[in-house]
Amino acid sequence: MFYLVRLDRDGDGNLVETPLPDYGTFEKGADAAKASKTAAGATGAKVQCRRIAQAGDWRGAMAKRLEDGELTRLPEKWDLEPIKDHFAHLATIDQSKIGYIDSEEHGIINKATVLTPGRYISRFYPEVDDNKRRHLIAAIDPSGEVYYAWTPDEIEEVYVKGPESCMDGDHVFDDLPVWPTQPYGAGDLAVAYTRNKDGKIQSRAVCWPEKKLFGRVYGDFQRMKAALEAEGYTWMRNENSADGNKKVQVFIGAKLLKIPTENADHEYVMPYFDDIKVAIDMGDHFVTAEQGELGKTWIASGSSSDGCAVLQRMCPRRKCAVKLTDMRFVNGVNEEWSLSAIREEAFTCGGNGNLYPHEHKVIMGNGVPWSKEHFEQHGEHCIFTHKNWPKDQMVQRGRKRMHTSAAYHFDEEGNELEIAAPSFRPWTKSDLLTEMDPAVLRNAMSVDWTTHNQLMAEISRPRRSDRVDATALVLNRRARVA
Structure with a gap:
């Protein structure tokens, strides 16, 4: 194995070799020699290749860099036992992160691996609890500490005082009994958030702590994403825009509170959804799901302007989602149909005023449709007029039964006039x-x-x-x- 060094002179004129970590290591000396020419051209200095096996004391060199202050030590509040040969320090380029030596090879070429404090803890100190973890992260990067809002009131505060969105404090929801985001506080989902150095909420994201998942980030996206991933979370999206979750996963199986608006039938308080498709009605609460199902009732995203939504159901005739307020019960099949299905495939019985499918239709003598069900109880067919009539319009002439419009053909004994x-x-x-x-x-x-x-x-x-x-x-x- 080979690596590259830059040759310099110190104040006393002594030759000093400085490893060039950006060029990595090489299996073959020829490759290293070729790379040294490229590096020399790029740096303007003399560059040579060296064998890994002939490298000097890299550990002593790292210790000296820490002692001399060339590398910044971790803060005193970082009271974890140091990992041997890591020489952990604040990363040179970004001091909100930790730099460390990951291997013998990296130590020789002076190559530091950089991680966020949270990810460094997760990887090398998995036994540290969440409370300790947050304090350690804050010791290096105060804005990198992640907090969690669980209760409806806590979640409301994060939205009202947090980053700009359609559910923030600049909006008015006076017509609702609670803030539209309170349904998140059912116990499964939480809202992760971070604060800046002044204590103001600078970013937030709905998350599922038990499953270590988080969705769309509002505010400081890069910092929040890095902080949550450092805590072992997985981002559910392919991008952070409003429609950036079309081909990735969404929250499924999480409880949401069921809070009626008391303003309209089947209407409930509901936030604008980013990473939730629908929520199935379970009676006293909702449960997030991939899609609505035939025979079940569900709710979709709340409007960004009024923070509420109406229950929906699948029209069995049209196989599409319809608001419950736009469905009607159809007798005969005992189903609720959408208004569009009713307009094309159903009729109103002129006898009882109920809806029935067309296949249940009986045309009466006056042209008004009745249902077969109503006709069987209250209708009769006249063999003289060849039409259907209400029973109370039928009369007896001798042994003959007929509609009143035909009765004038016969006398009381049934003789034709x-x-x-x-x-x-x-x-x-x-x-x-x-x-x-x-x-x-x-x-x-x-x-x-x-x-x-x-x-x-x-x-x-x-x-x-x-x-x-x-x-x-x-x-x-x-x-x-x-």
Whole structure:
């Protein structure tokens, strides 16, 4: 193995060899010799290669650098037992981090590995508890200490006083019983945050301490990300923007508080979600999930402007998420459908006012749809008019059962009457207003006018040359004059 050194003269004219760690080590001397020429050109100094096996006392050199102050020692509050041969010190380039010698080879070439205080503790002092860990980190980098807000009130304070966002203290949520972020305080999720040297909250991120996961960072992203990763957390995203979590994981299985807004049906206090897709309604709380499921009720992200959201459910007909307030119960299938599904695939029963699928439809004699269910109880088919009618509009003539509109063909014993055929003139709306019974009028007004007149013309056509539908005589009194 080989490495490179720069040759200098000290004040007494003695030759001093300084390792060049940036060039690393080399397996072959030829490669090292070639690299030495490159390094000499870049530095303007004389550079040569040396064998690792012939290196001097690197440990003594590191100890001297610490003693002379060339390297800055860790602060006194860092009271952990030093790791042998690490020669841990504040990193030269960034003194909020720790530099140390990771191996014999690195010691020879004077190459320091740099880690955040938190990551250094995690790697080499895993037995240190969280409280001690935070104090050690703060001793090197006060703004690198991570705090955790757990309760609803603590979480609210971090959002209100923390970095700018749609849920910060510059916004107003007076219509809500609590601040929109309080649902996070159900016990699983917490809000990690850091403070600057003045004690002000400078960054925050929703996290799951038990699973060591954290999401989008607000405020000082780089410092917060490094601090949490130093504590063993994994970032769940591929970037830190609002839509930077499309192909990575989200929080799944974490509890959220269920807090009604008391302003509208099925409406609950809910923050704007960054790394939560939906939360399933579990009765007295919500649980975060990847997506909503058929047969379950869930809630999605709260609006950034009003901090609340309405429960949703999957429309079984459309297979899409719909607000509960935009769903209606459909009889016959006993399901709740979306309004769009109802408009295209359901109807309102004219008998009981309930919704049914089209396949449950029965058309009545006046053109109004009834459900099969309602018709079985309250409807009847007339074999004389070949139409369906309400039972209370059916009459008995002898042994014959018929609708009142056909009853005029028969006497009380059921014998068919012989009546001259009238001419037919289509009725107008004014005829209805003057001639029809109010109860019958209400039904007739709901019937298509063209269809009504076609029906009347059909009724008026005699069955035989010497017989006519007696209904026409009653419903078309004015036709006799015509």
